[in-house]
Amino acid sequence: MRFGVVVFPGTWSDCDFHYVVSEVLRQPVKYIWHRDRNLDDVDCVVLPGGFSYGDYLRAGAVAGRSPVVEALGDFVARGGHVLGSCNGFQILCEAGLLPGALMRNECLQYRCQQTHLVVENVETPFTRGLRVGQVLTMPISHGEGKYYADAGALAKLRKNGQIVFRYATAEGQVTRTANPNGSLESIAGVVNEEGTVLGLMPHPERAAEPAMGSTDGLLIFQSLLGSLVEDGSFLKR
């Protein structure tokens, strides 16, 4: 399965995703420059963390209108998969590929810390290897990660099972104190209606090796690999 890691000016998790895909997952991976529109030779596009275009205006606002992101709509329509983490999630929301928006953390400060995520939907290609209620440990690192969606969008997210991860305690309880940024309903990650685009604020690439303190991030990649290999969707494209 072929991965493409997008590099915007100001992206900094690009090398980390590249390393995890090539050295840990042992899958083919390449960098995609933000000006490229050609996504024909990849199965999954990764939008990594960082401060794309300096996050000027709003986090992800400029990148959300970049050539590569403009090409993503078509890529997704053709059955491609997209994983956006941190700044990548912000970009996906700015581009309208995912509902909602990410606002400044409630504490008004940057937060880099370990978080626990409780899994809510395992019917997506990114989560099918997980159990409902399973708790994943992976870190966050952001200043603007407070998820917000209006009442209509939230109702739709709930109805369609698009809420995939919520911040929780180590035991899986969704509590106010376990919510590191004030996200609406502790939402940490959502998918599009088809389940083929995942955005989350935490960093799965920082939780992909025992030396980094957790390997739970790998479960997301492995679910995706399993999904695409098993149903052959990466062969169809």
Add this chain to the structure above:
Amino acid sequence: MTGSEPKATPDLARELGLTADEYDRIIKRLGREPTYTELGLFSALWSEHCAYKHSRVFLARLPQTGPHVLQGPGENAGVVDIGDGWAVVFKIESHNHPSFIEPFQGAATGVGGILRDIFTMGARPIALLDSLRFGEPDDPKTRRLIEGVVSGISWYGNCFGCPTVGGEIAFAPEYAGNPLVNVMCVGLVRADRIFRARAEGVGNPVFYVGNKTGRDGIHGATMASSTFDERAEERRPTVQVGDPFTEKLLLEACLELMQTGAVVGIQDMGAAGLACCTSEMPARAGTGMEVELSRVPRREIEMTPYEILLSESQERMLLVVARGREEEVRRVFAKWELDAVEIGQVTGDGDLTVRHHGEIAARLPVKALAEAPRYEKPTAPPPWMAELRAFDPLTLPEPADYEEALLAVLGSPTIGSKEWAFRQYDQQVGINTLVLPGSDAAVLRVKGTRRALAISTDGNGRQVFLHPRRGAAMAVCEAARNVSCAGGRPLGVTDCLNFGSPERPEILWQFAEAIDGLAEACRALDLPVVGGNVSFYNETNGQAVLPTPIVGVVGVLEEAGRAATQWFKGAGHRLALLGPDAVSLGGSEYLWTLHRRLAGALAPLDLGLERRVQSAVQAAIGTELVLSAHDCAEGGLAVAVAEGCVTGRELVGGSVTLPEGARADLTLFGEGPSRVVVSVDPARVLEFEGLMAESAIPWCWIGTTGSERLRVRCGSTTVIDAAIESLEQAWRRGFERHLA
């Protein structure tokens, strides 16, 4: 010469920070009066900040060479070989003065400046550490400084994408008017791909790359070379404004261009901006340089040659490129959407020739600019020194309740958890950080090898104040010991020397003594000083900071997977104390926290023993004989043990028995060098004892881990029996409670 500019006079020279003697010297050297622009060049390049006028003769006493040293002082940063074809580039620098005037931008551009020093050498920055000193945090003004400095560091480092993995924050009233913001950066480079700041090759084009030039930071170097008074805030325009996004682009563009082989020399435009680069780069190579200022990308109109040369606008570099490779430079910088403009060339005449629209604005021998006067001003020990050291802390009453005393010391802002600051810093980007902030040293793996780096910064101003020589030596020992406690073998040192005005004999005496202490300790531990920074004039209204040399040490672990941390790993492990018994309450955290006294004598320092203790700790970690290792530093043995209990992911109690004899507060809270607490799996006790016997160091078993309490006995008397949760609360809230 440009007509509309003021004429250079001795008065103008003095206003720009040059003495009458220095002005005479310039006239003698040139054989004529300088132009206004030329005077500006001298004032910046002969400032203390750029020229180390008062410190250079002393700095020469530091050991600067060693078998691993690939680059010593004199370049943008030092370089040490770590094996497998890799080298580590590192340096620490101060941004004290700007951070006091404008804490957010002052600290942010401090981070930006040190990052550029590292990637100028061709290295990718992989770690930042911040050594911060403030006044007591219950003062609202200090709180504002803390919040500004921490958010400035957070903003710049996080956006740029270099993790902040360590450092320390300490408090003393002497820093209230002059906080210290010292930032260390570490980068990785292939040992055969190091770049230097030399303008080689007559005829090679000179490129200006990066951010545009504005009027910010003009005379920043001169500002950093004087003391403050009540009007310090009027100097805000001398503080630069940072843009970490542009810095990130500059990093990627520079590293990409370096891969092509087109770069001959490169220097960051830091203090004294373009003036510094255009004179230092040819001075190092024995060449000259000519530049045309009208080509310099600017963001303000009608800037004078003086302003363009002395602007300290951030995120800019000067490149010397191989003639014929100009297109590659333009292509790479265009890709990253940055300016890259050819502004001149390397010449063979030894002069810096500056033109503005073709007209000569300055023409000076680069050697004249590079050869600032060197002073060896008088030194004299402060008269109050002897009395201060003669104070015996044991004349103070013993605390009624030792548990209360431990809670107070553990909960002091200096010792308490710094999570409030560190959670605002990205600590992991790059996925190298094996040991996060909160242990003795940060540990980062070197991908593609089995190795890891252990990094620590340290410096105890109180100890240096009481005994500059021994205190400075102890700072080297402690930073190196921290690295050893993570399992690293220390390889090299960078130092940031923060002092008051060198024009006062007692301050210069502190400085000279501290240098001798640093030199002695570095020699004894085989640690070359490969770079660093001197920051003088840290005083406001005549009140100098505590003399504070901050020492950064980088070490290497052969096996990344064996890195040790300071916290206890579970119940039933044996606890041992390695090192000497000798401790003192003089200058201790205990004495300050409980009695608000800074006085007394320091414990003795035996550098040979220090070295043996560190070797023993490294060997014990390298053979996996210990489960944790923690240096006894501020707060003494009691705090070291308590930190073992409460700083890990799980709380672990302990039971410790210490020898009777001395007063219990001395035993518990006395501070002294060369002491390390380790925990040992009971199954490995015999092996551990064998290793200790071979190491020829004093050591003893002091207790075991386990239970929900920390119990400490001195002889048969129980002096502390505290619930672990209460200790944890005190430690966790110690600093943060002042900010909420």
